[in-house]
Amino acid sequence: MKRTKVCTMLGISQPILQAGLPWISNPELVAAVSNAGGLGILHPTAGIEPGGDVIANMQANIRRVQRITHNPFGVALYLPHPQIQEIIAAGVQEGMKIAITYGGSPALYTGMLKEHDNIVMHQVVTVRHARGAEAQGVDIVIAEGFEGGGLRGPDKVSTMVLVPQIAGSVTIPVVASGGIVDSRGYVSALALGAQGIQMGSRFAASAECISHQNYKEAIVAAIDSGTTIVGGDRWPTRVLRNGMALKMKESGLLGEGDDLEAWEAELGMAQVRVAMMDGDLNAGIAYTGAGAGLISEILTVPEIFKELVDGAQSLTRSLV
Template identity: 35%
Template sequence: MLERQEPTRGVAVIENRVTEMLGVEVPIVQAPMGWIARAQLASAVSNAGGMGIIETSSGELDAVRAEIEKMRDLTDKPFGVNVAQAFVRDPKIVDFVIDQGVRFVTTSAGDPTRYTAQLKDAGLTVFHVVPTLKGALKAVEAGVDGLIVEGGEGGGFKNPRDVALMVLLPLVRSQVDVPIIAAGGIVDGPTMAAAFALGAEGVQMGTRMVSAAESPVHENWKQAIVDAAETDTVFLNRFASPGLRALRTERTTRLEREEKVSMAEFATVADLYFGGDMEASIALGGQVVGRIDEVKPVAEIIAETVAGFHETIGALGQQYPSG
């Protein structure tokens, strides 16, 4: 259990197993997007009462180390690090994470038995990202403290055999007792409330955070999210691995028809992420782009989400009283 800091002004504290384990005020976690989930964005999430996460999927560990140092200057609130196993080749990645002094780690894109014991032996809290029931059971058996259950509607790297969160979340909940953070399609209070109704005790936001004011990506990408319809994502590598959900562009529409999408498509990712050329690479994003119509500061996103969560569950209780 991490030490909880002083409450953030304007945020209603939510107390459950996730907030107790993470030491945060509200169980909202920012997704660990490569090159994006760095100090500028993650510190804003932590300062707003949630859990900011620093990525390692870029593989740029020297840069990641510098970003963690920046975090300590930008926030005194808890934050975590993600270990995306498939994308980090450094055999000493666990030692790297432990040496940074963080207390919360999410692991993803790999076998939960690989690092869980080592991380937990060092006193860290570990949640593993799972896209299937089979993966969830394996992670629990490996000894994780909790799960991030990720539906196929979410953006980024996916299981090619994707399952919607509304199906996957209650299925996993019915089979495990550990705390669950829901990911995929989470954008506001009502979606957070829906996730809780299905068994989650926290939510993770990716695409919503990419579009946030503090997100480091180019304004062209943020505007593309704001302009997108709910049908404006594509699922790539349906018959290969890893699957990818991304914004629909001319490039990704062409790639959608290809049997195998090469990871070389990400070689020019900086031109898209920070240069604003939406055709230079693949802009990962979830179906929730269709519900995002404005760029907002992280603090506003989190405060509105928490308020909307309480409003939703309160209204349902009044509309459908028991007994």
């Protein structure tokens, strides 16, 4: 596949990003993706014990990634985090050069990050958000379609229609995200106008990820209808269709009008940890994209890259 502008800007050889996933974007996963030629993205909470010090955890994780890869990697920044300023300051001090911001306005910290020589990528769910991000100086937008795992946009627009509309509305490069798990999705995303892809669920089920084996096996076992949406219309969140998800839907938790704190309390980090780290899939919530139905094996990161890159090449040849 030809190198895209995203490759040039990020200094990577394949425009394949691993989403920064809370709890589970551990240094070994991040380094494996970066060593394979893509961009691994660390999450400050990776591997942290409940109640642990997120700053110290992130610093240790960044140092570990730097020891096991010399390639570029990113750090995911959840903008509403109460310690976001300290997280950014600590990241900068540790040599963070690529920041992925999400969950809040890019007006807040894009300028500060760029002053510290960071490439800034921002996750968006609408054309309006993408244009706003570009106006704030963001370098690359990540277009998040409704198929993806975790919190989704309230307008529920699919990757298939979101990516070309965003690509046609901004001049900065677009990375497609949501429902992409294999070379077919990769090629499709490029055809839709993206200059790269970001995958979360696929890497959550990889051998190098510290997520619990039960969670990985549940992703592999999921069928096409294996995920569902909880969180109502205000905070639609895609999760595995387990007992807890169905109970939440029945009880109508998080109906219209609930605020971010309510979402965090009901569907946020603690519940997710129970399923994804402790492996209790009955008691916890497991963020997972609808592409889980296409994931049939727990593979290593190099195996996933081989399928993506070789598959994309032969697919492209067969299409022309």
